[in-house]
Amino acid sequence: MDSEALRKYSALHPRPAGLTLQYGTAGFRSKAEQLDHVVFRMGLLAGLRSKAVTATIGIMVTASHNPEEDNGVKLVDPLGEMLHPSWEEYATQLANAEEQELQKVITEICQKAAVNLHKDASVFIGRDTRPSSERLSQSVIDGIQVLGGQYHDYGLVTTPQLHYMVCCQNTQGQYGKATLEGYYEKLSKAFMELIKQGLARSTSLGLDMKPNERCCSFDGDADRIVYYYKDTAGHFHLIDGDKIATLISIFLKELLAKVKQDFKMAVVQTAYANGNSTRYLQETLKVPVHCVKTGVKHLHHKAQEFDVGVYFEANGHGTVLFSKAAETKIRQLVKEEKDNEKREAAKMLENMIDLINQTVGDAVSDMLVIEAILALKGLTVQQWDALYADLPNRLLKIQVADRRVIDTTDAERRALTPPGLQEKIDALVKKYKLSRAFVRPSGTEDVVRIYAEADTQENADALAHEVSLAVFHLAGGKGAPPQPI
Numbered sequence: 266m267d268s269e270a271l272r273k274y275s276a277l278h279p280r281p282a283g284l285t286l287q288y289g290t291a292g293f294r295s296k297a298e299q300l301d302h303v304v305f306r307m308g309l310l311a312g313l314r315s316k317a318v319t320a321t322i323g324i325m326v327t328a329s330h331n332p333e334e335d336n337g338v339k340l341v342d343p344l345g346e347m348l349h350p351s352w353e354e355y356a357t358q359l360a361n362a363e364e365q366e367l368q369k370v371i372t373e374i375c376q377k378a379a380v381n382l383h384k385d386a387s388v389f390i391g392r393d394t395r396p397s398s399e400r401l402s403q404s405v406i407d408g409i410q411v412l413g414g415q416y417h418d419y420g421l422v423t424t425p426q427l428h429y430m431v432c433c434q435n436t437q438g439q440y441g442k443a444t445l446e447g448y449y450e451k452l453s454k455a456f457m458e459l460i461k462q463g464l465a466r467s468t469s470l471g472l473d474m475k476p477n478e479r480c481c482s483f484d485g486d487a488d489r490i491v492y493y494y495k496d497t498a499g500h501f502h503l504i505d506g507d508k509i510a511t512l513i514s515i516f517l518k519e520l521l522a523k524v525k526q527d528f529k530m531a532v533v534q535t536a537y538a539n540g541n542s543t544r545y546l547q548e549t550l551k552v553p554v555h556c557v558k559t560g561v562k563h564l565h566h567k568a569q570e571f572d573v574g575v576y577f578e579a580n581g582h583g584t585v586l587f588s589k590a591a592e593t594k595i596r597q598l599v600k601e602e603k604d605n606e607k608r609e610a611a612k613m614l615e616n617m618i619d620l621i622n623q624t625v626g627d628a629v630s631d632m633l634v635i636e637a638i639l640a641l642k643g644l645t646v647q648q649w650d651a652l653y654a655d656l657p658n659r660l661l662k663i664q665v666a667d668r669r670v671i672d673t674t675d676a677e678r679r680a681l682t683p684p685g686l687q688e689k690i691d692a693l694v695k696k697y698k699l700s701r702a703f704v705r706p707s708g709t710e711d712v713v714r715i716y717a718e719a720d721t722q723e724n725a726d727a728l729a730h731e732v733s734l735a736v737f738h739l740a741g742g743k744g745a746p747p748q749p750i
């Protein structure tokens with residue numbers, strides 16, 4: 266390692282005295298002005314990770330849905346996954362090290378993670394449209410160069426596009442071409458093929474807008490999507506990640522039944538999943554459902570256990586993973602199966618595999634998947650919405666002095682600390698029908714999130730408010746106590 270270069274460049278990206286930042290739900294996230302040293306050091310970390318795994322690593326400069334003045338950094342592992350959890354600790358150590366200790370911390374990481382500093386490093390960089398993002402991605406480049414690494418700066422891209430590019434690069438093009446054109450070509454081709462297949466069977470289907478028009482929105486870095494519409498009475502209907510998972514599961518389950526293979530399919534959700542979505546998936550659709558901690562990395566990991574793993578957070582983050590064995594079998598059926606219905610179903614599954622961005626939840630790819638399914642099944646947005654009715658719910662956030670006083674267990678559904686909080690929540694939940702509530706510290710904002718659902722909106726609101734008061738009193742709330750909704 267060039268110690269002189271490290272000293273020189275780290276002095277250009279000084280760490281504000283006393284500032285400690287934690288690796289959160291999806292990397293580091295904070296006010297942009299506090300992040301220069303963090304992104305520089307994440308450039309270093311990406312270089313180390315690349316040397317450790319002998320593959321290209323991705324760095325995305327974005328704060329997703331956060332306010333414009335925030336920013337953040339997400340690291341992408343070789344196959345497009347989130348950074349391996351065992352490296353989150355190294356990321357935190359590096360981000361918080363005193364400047365004169367940087368070299369020592371790097372040496373320790375190299376020892377613990379068996380990094381050979383003489384190896385090559387390659388890093389792909391992307392950024393969002395925030396005013397601070399361009400400058401911060403320059404600091405990332407400084408970090409990569411200190412370790413003698415190569416980089417390719419893709420500039421403005423969505424987070425899932427960067428995940429895609431990293432995966433393409435490390436699979437020698439097997440997943441696609443590592444360019445933006447390659448990404449658009451792959452998705453548009455699969456979408457056209459999928460739609461064509463369905464339209465060839467029935468000309469009455471299509472993408473025509475219905476009177477109650479469906480709309481969709483992406484988040485700040487296009488890795489989440491939600492649908493919505495206004496009904497004829499002017500009421501707003503949100504179609505969230507739970508309903509997206511349900512639609513995709515229905516479609517895939519039908520195709521899987523047609524190809525008659527013994528594929529294991531499951532849906533992965535978090536505690537934020539609406540209770541009625543879980544009930545519908547388990548009881549009506551008869552698909553196993555698993556609940557994990559918030560954060561796509563947790564959902565992705567769990568979904569990898571199945572042949573077909575559908576995962577979605579209620580907030581619209583999600584995708585579908587196919588096991589290698591299932592993918593190979595499906596592609597083989599397309600080529601060799603004599604039975605027409607079976608082969609056609611396999612072909613649809615094959616196009617779904619190509620249309621879905623399996624590296625990470627991708628709003629563009631998810632939208633094309635949803636549009637194709639709606640068209641192929643001839644479903645209106647209202648019919649999709651009516652699959653089940655969401656239980657009324659309320660999501661609140663409050664500020665406390667230190668949100669780390671809240672520790673949770675059971676996929677974040679129960680609070681271990683502060684003492685007495687869970688008992689209080691249990692007692693409050695008992696007061697309402699069909700009710701459920703939980704609290705957890707956010708990993709992307711300095712807030713505690715409170716979720717409640719119940720039989721009516723009034724009850725969900727009242728429960729959420731009562732739980733927020735309990736958090737305020739037991740976890741050191743800041744400012745005035747939360748007001749009723």
Ligand code: G16
Nearest residue numbers: 290291329330560561707708709710
């Ligand atoms: C990130 C994570 C998501 C998570 C969200 C909110 O999304 O990737 O899995 O649901 O943060 O997390 P929290 O409740 O801990 O603040 P994004 O789109 O903001 O990167």
